[in-house]
Amino acid sequence: xxxxxxxxxxxxxxxxxxxxxxxxxxxxxxxxxxxxxxxxxxxxxxxxxxxxx
Amino acid sequence: xxxxxxxxxxxxxxxxxxxxxxxxxxxxxxxxxxxxxxxxxxxxxxxxxxxxxxxxxxxxxxxxxxxxxxxxxxxxxxxxxxxxxxxxxxxxxxxxxxxxxxxxxxxxxxxxxxxxxxxxxxxxxxxxxxxxxxxxxxxxxxxxxxxxxxxxxxxxxxxxxxxxxxxxxxxxxxxxxxxxxxxxxxxxxxxxxxxxxxxxxxxxxxxxxxxxxxxxxxxxxxxxxxxxxxxxxxxxxxxxxxxxxxxxxxxxxxxxxxxxxxxxxxxxxxx
Numbered sequence: 001x002x003x004x005x006x007x008x009x010x011x012x013x014x015x016x017x018x019x020x021x022x023x024x025x026x027x028x029x030x031x032x033x034x035x036x037x038x039x040x041x042x043x044x045x046x047x048x049x050x051x052x053x
Numbered sequence: 054x055x056x057x058x059x060x061x062x063x064x065x066x067x068x069x070x071x072x073x074x075x076x077x078x079x080x081x082x083x084x085x086x087x088x089x090x091x092x093x094x095x096x097x098x099x100x101x102x103x104x105x106x107x108x109x110x111x112x113x114x115x116x117x118x119x120x121x122x123x124x125x126x127x128x129x130x131x132x133x134x135x136x137x138x139x140x141x142x143x144x145x146x147x148x149x150x151x152x153x154x155x156x157x158x159x160x161x162x163x164x165x166x167x168x169x170x171x172x173x174x175x176x177x178x179x180x181x182x183x184x185x186x187x188x189x190x191x192x193x194x195x196x197x198x199x200x201x202x203x204x205x206x207x208x209x210x211x212x213x214x215x216x217x218x219x220x221x222x223x224x225x226x227x228x229x230x231x232x233x234x235x236x237x238x239x240x241x242x243x244x245x246x247x248x249x250x251x252x253x254x255x256x257x258x259x260x261x262x263x264x265x266x267x268x269x270x271x272x273x274x275x276x277x278x279x280x281x282x283x284x285x286x287x288x289x290x291x292x293x294x295x296x297x298x299x300x301x302x303x304x305x306x307x308x309x310x311x312x313x314x315x316x317x318x319x320x321x322x323x324x
Contacts, residue, residue: 008145011128012103015140019132022097024068026088027076034066035138037088043064043134047103047127047145051071051079051089 019045070095070125095125103127180207181290183302187282191311192271200267200306202226202239202286204259211258212288214244218256222289222299226265229283233273241265249291258291282306 013020019034026032034045068090071079076089092098105128130145182205189198204212204224217223226239242264244257269282283305290297 008128008130008143011145012101012143013132013140015143017140018138019134019140020101022068022090022101024090024092024097025073026090027073027080027085029073029077032066032088032090034090037066038064038134038138040136041062041064042136043066043138045132045134046065046067047098047130047132048067048069049126049129050069050075052075 066090068092068097068127070098070127095127098125098127179300180210180292180297181205181212181288181300183286183288183304185284185286185304185306187269187306187308189308191309192269192280193311197268197270198308200228200269200282200284202265202267202284203262204264204286204288205262206260206290209292210290211247211249211260211292212290213249214241214257214259216257217289218252218254220252221256221296222287224259224288225286226267227285227287228267228269229285231280231282233271233277234280235268235270235272237268237270239265239267250294250296277310279307279309282308 009015021033021035023031023033034043065087067087069076070092071089072093073091076091079085080089090097095104098104105126128145130143132140133142133144135141183202184205185200185202187198187200189196192198206212213221213223215223215225224241228236230236241259244259246255247258247260249256249258267284271277283303286302286304287299289299
């Protein structure tokens with residue numbers, strides 16, 4: 001019993017494009033602008049289920 | 054993983070739909086200092102098109118009980134950004150139960166090469182050196198890692214790549230069956246057509262230093278203990294003037310089971 005596979009190349013922002021600007025609070029409550037906080041570094045942006053369960 | 058990322062000049066961000074207070078206690082408990090971004094209401098996840106609309110179906114397919122918390126979840130995965138913020142890698146998965154190791158992601162998409170745990174070289178002095186190592190010295194339930202196989206050829210030496218002519222032996226990697234481990238197909242870089250001694254036609258070959266990746270998915274229930282990955286690399290080399298006899302290198306790598314502390318699995322599955 002398995003669902004048809006999804007093509008992740010077309011889900012979410014595409015390779016070769018600039019990652020969208022996002023501003024969200026971090027664990028301290030301070031707003032983080034992702035691209036500013038990178039400070040011209042490479043970055044990994046991890047999407048995960050939840051820290052709560 | 055984070056100290057090594059920092060040493061390599063890579064920023065790490067993690068994003069979930071949890072409230073700030075939840076992330077604060079999680080960060081305190083696990084000594085996390087990189088930003089855990091709070092996308093309460095999943096607005097960013099939705100704007101980026103990463104909402105997993107079918108998560109309940111997926112979970113049903115994987116035998117996970119329906120749960121209201123499963124709405125507005127993102128697909129699990131990672132974006133890799135270069136210095137200018139452009140997406141140079143993207144690794145997403147259908148389910149939360151099959152994920153690449155962080156080390157594999159790093160090695161593949163940022164060309165940041167790991168120290169090689171368990172690297173085993175072949176006979177010294179041979180013009181073609183073979184070594185193998187695992188991206189991670191440990192595994193845990195439903196984790197994916199990669200077996201790396203590297204061939205280093207002396208200048209002017211090459212190895213035949215599939216599909217090689219009948220009279221030659223192409224490069225292959227055979228990994229012995231391991232109960233509970235799914236062994237994927239090896240991926241090599243593209244071969245180059247080349248002229249070799251004794252053959253009229255151009256044949257595909259590899260030269261220089263090449264690396265093949267074999268995906269390994271650890272699908273056995275927790276408690277499998279430490280495992281040995283046994284592989285045989287078979288190849289035939291040639292130089293500009295001569296063809297070498299076919300050669301086989303056998304290598305053995307140990308991988309340790311990591312104790313189950315994986316929060317991304319349903320708690321009832323954590324032994």
